[in-house]
Amino acid sequence: MTSIGIDAPRVDGPAKVTGQATYTADIVLPGMLHAKVLRSTLPHARLVRIDVSAAERELGVITLTRDDLAGIDPYYGAVLKDQPVVAIDRVLFAGDVVAVVAAESRDIAEEALDLIEVEYEALPSVGDPFAAQAPGAPILHAERNTPEVQFLDMKSVHFQADSNVCSIYHVAQGDFEAGYAAADHKFDDVYTVPTIQHGHMEPHASTAYWEPGGKLVVHTATQNPSVIRTQLAEMFSLPESMVRVIVPYLGGGYGAKTYPKLEPIVAVLSRKAKRPVSLVLTREEVFMTAVRHAASVRIRTGINNDGQIVARKVEATYDTGAYADIGPRTCKNGGYASGGPYRIEHQDLTSYCVYTNRPPSGAFRGFGVPQVCWPYESQMDDMARRLGVDPVALRRQNLIHEGDTFVTGDKLIAIGLDKCLEEVASAIGWKGIESTRPMPSDKPGFVRGIGIAVMIKSTMTPSNSAASVRLNSDGSATLLTSSVEMGQGPHTALAQIVAETIGLPLNRVTITFPDTDFTPYDQSTSSSRTIFSMGHAAQKAGLQIRDQLLEIAAKQLEASPGDLQIEEGIIAVKGSPDRSLTIPQAFRAHFGTPVGSLFGAFDFQTTGGLRPEDGKGKASAFWFLSAAGAEVEVDTRTGKIRVIKAVTVVDTGKTINPRQCWLQNEGSMLTALGSALQEEMVFDNGQPVNSSFLDYLMPSMEDYPDEFQSMLVETPHPEGPFGAKGMGEAALGPVAPAIGNAVSNALGGIRLRDLPLRPERVLDAIDAAAASGAAASGAAASGAAGAGNGGEAAR
C-alpha cells in the first residue's frame, strides 16, 4: 500500500495556516443582513408581552418573534420536536431565544435589542435533574410531540409523559440483586461530572436566503448537513430537494454543531426579510447554545475475593437541559456503556435523560461515555485497593475479549483492548501493586502518583453514508461526500482511501465540501464514524471505478482484468510493466477521445438497532477501545494537581494516517484534561456566571503535561476500509479517571468523586482524610478507599 498508513500532509493545511480557509462567517452575500438574538434573562418564565415596535420604528430593523411563525412548524429537534425557533409561550433557560433582529450591521442589530420590550412572569425553575423530579416541580414540556423515530436506534429509548424525565434507557442481564447479595465485597458510590463547554474556536454561524423559485439555501457551520436539510424541509413543508445546505470548513465541532442550532432562526428570519440573513454567535452565546451533559451516576458493584466482578448496577442521571436535542441518544449510549468493558455476569444499567432549566445539552466528544467511565474506572481502582491487588491485573482479569457478548447482546469483534491496556501500563511505567503507592517528590509538601484507566464506546448504529467518486479523463478524481472537514482530517484521509483503492497518486484526488444539492446523503460527521462509514462507501465507489478501468484496459492490453494492476495511475499487466496504459489512454480507448468521466457510487448502511422491550440487539457497528495513563504531582498544601505525563493507546483497526490519529488523540486528551482538572459551567439562580474564557478554564499550553504521548494499536475490523475503525473520540474517556486514579495513588487512597478535581476539593479531601485518621501521604493505606462519599460498604 502506498497511500495508507502514511503521514500524508493535510490537504487543508496551507489554506488554514495562511488564514485563507473560508468559514461560514466569512461568507458575505449581496444585501445580507446581520442578526442578533435577544435572550431570556430568566431561567423559566411565561412570556407575557413582547413589543418590537420601537426597534422597528427607530432603527428600521426586521424582527422575528412568536408573531412571525404562521404557516410553518415552529418546532424542531433531532429526536423530539420540542424547541421553538423563538420562544412562543415560555422561556426555558436563561439565554433562551426570545426575539431576533436583522439589520444592516451588527451594531445596529445590537442597538435594536435594547429597544425591544419584554414582559416576563417568572416561574419556578429546576436547576438539576433531581430538583426536576421532585414532587411539585414545574413540568417543562407537558405537551410532548410524539417522537418520530427517524433514527432506528431510538426505538429502545422510552419517552416519558407528564414528567421532566425526557427518556429512559434500560438494559440488563443475569440477576443483579442476587449476584450483588452473594458477592464478597460491595461498593456503592455516587460520582458526578458538571456541565462543560466544547470550546470550539469558531462560534456557531449560519446564513440563509431564499431563491426566487422558492428554494431555501443555507450556508452553515454544521456537522450534519443532511439532518439540517430534513429538519428545515419539515419546518417549511418543502421537498428536501428545495432545501440546499452548504457547509464550508468548520473551526472545530466536537458535537456542538450537530443537529439544528441557528439554521431555523436564519431560515425563518430571511423569509420575512426577503434578504440573506447571517447570524454569528458571540462566545457568551455559544455557552448558552450547546453544552455537555452534567451527570450524577450511582454505581454499585459486587466483587469476589478472587477478583471476579460479579454484579454491577448503574443508574446514570443526565441533565439534558431545556430541550431534548440529541440528549436521549447521548444518555442511551452512555447507559449501555456504563458497566464498562468488563465481563460481568449480572448487570442492570439504566440511564435517565432529564429536562432542567439549563442550556440544552447535546452531543459532546465522547457522547455520554466520559460521564460513566469516570465512575466505573475510579471504582475499579478502589476495588483493587480493597482487595490488595494490582489494579492493572484486576482489569486484565475482568476485561472483555474478542467474541464475547456485550450486555446489549452485541457479539464483540475487533476488540484489542488488552493490547491497549498492556501498552499503556508499559508507557506510564506501571510496576504492579507498588505503583499504587505514593511516589516522593523532590519538593517538600508535594507527592506524586500514577494511574491508568480503560474505556469502551459505541458508534451511531445503524447509520448511512453515501459516496460518489468521479474519475476525470486526465486521471484526476473527485470524491463527492457530505463529510464535514472540521479539523479532524477527512479531506486528507478519505483522499488516501480513494487514491489507494483506485491506484492513483494521492495528489490527484480531491474531496468536495458538503452541498446537499450535489453531494450524497451522509447521516452525520460525528460519532467518529467518517473513516469507517464514509471511508467504506468511498472505497466501494472507488472499486467500481477501478473495475471499469480494468475492464477497459483488459481489452486494450489483451489480458484478463485479474492479471492487471493499477499503481500511480498506470494500468499494467502484472510482471510486464511495458504492457501498460495511462488513464488518459484508457479513456481514449473507451470513448475514442480523452473526454468523459467514469462514475462509482455506494451507499453504506451499517446494520443494527436495539429492541424496545429489552434494549438489546446490536448497539454498535464497531467499538472504540482505549486506555489512558497519567502521572500527577499533587501540592498537598494547596491541593493543586499538575499532570506531568499523560499517555493514551487507541485501537484504530487500521491507521490510515498516523500523524492525524496522534493529533486527534492529543485533542481528546487535552479536552479530557480540562474536564478532569478545571472546567465547569457555574450557574447562580439559573444564570450562567462564567460564560467567558476569562472565567471558564479551558486548558492552555501551560497545562500541557511535560510528557504527552498517544499510541495506536491495530485490530482490523472486517467492515472498515483496510480494517479501519473510528478513533476520533476514543482517547477522551479514560483520561479523567486515569488522572483521578493517579491522584488517589499519590494520596494513599483518597478518592475524589466529583469533577473537576479543583485544588479546593483536593485540599478538602486531604484535610478530611487527615481528620478521619486515614493516611494522606506516606505508606499506602489499603483501607483508605472509604474516604469520600460511600466507598466500601461493609455490609
Place this chain on the structure above:
Amino acid sequence: MTSLAFDYRRADSVDQALALLAEADPGTKVLAGGHSLLPIMKTRLARPDRLIDIGRLNELRGVNRLGDGGLSIGALTTYSELLANPAITVYGLLADVLPTIGDVQVRNRGTIGGAVAHVDPAADLPACLLVLDAEVVVRSARGGRTIALTSFFEGAFNSVLLPDELITEIRLPAASGDYRSAYRAQEQPASGYALAGAAVVIGRSTGGGGRFDRAAIGITGVGECPYRASAAEQEFLSSGDPAAAAAHATDGVLVASDIHADREYRTALIRVQVRRALEAAIERVG
C-alpha cells in the same frame, strides 16, 4: 458584546491631559496601555463616556535614577521597557515577577502607572510595589502631590486619586543592604490573575545579629485591593518563622470569595503562598 459609544480625546502633552482632566466628570477615564480598561469596556463592566488617551505622552516614559539612589519610573513605562532596563535588576522582585505578568502582548502594552491606577484586586505588580515602599507622584492642573502607595489603594478599582489627577511617575527608594525577595502566587488558570499572591521583601541590617529586621509582605487576590499584611510582618520580625507569620496573612481583611476559590480556601491558599514566599526569600542568597 462591544463597547458602548464614548467620546475620545487624545492628549499631546501632560499639560493638555491635565487641562482635559480639569473639566472631567466621573464618567471620564484615562486610557494608557488599555489592556485592562478596554476588555471591561467591551463587556460593559466599565461604561466611560469619555476617554482621555495619554498613550503618546513620551515625557511619561522611561526610568531615571534619583539623587538618593532610588528610581523614578515614568507612569507610561511598559512592563517590557521596565524589564529591559538594567536599573531594575537591583530590585530582584521586579525582575522575577514582570516576566510572569500576562503574555508578551500584555507586557508590551501594560504600564506601571496603569497597574497602580487600575487597582485590580488580583494584579501581581501592585503587591510587589507595595513591598518595595513605592510612592506615587500625581499631578493636576491645581498642582502635584506624592502619595505613599500604602495609602493609595482604597478598594477594588478605587484609589485616593482625584478625578482631575494623573499619575505621572512611580518612585522606588534605593534597594540597599541585605535585600531578599520572593513572589509566590497561585493563578486563576484562565485569566492568569492571582487567586492568592504574596510578595515579600526581607532584610537584615549589618550588625543586626543575623535577625531579619525588615519584613514587608504584600498580598494580592485576597482582599478588595492589594494590601500589606502588617500583622504577618510583625510576627515574622519577632519569631522569624514563616509558618507563624503566614497564619496572620489575612488578619483584619475580609477575604474574597468567588467561583474560583471560596473564602476558606483562599485563606488557606494565601497562608501557603506567604509561607512559601518567606521560605524562598530566606533561602535566597543576596
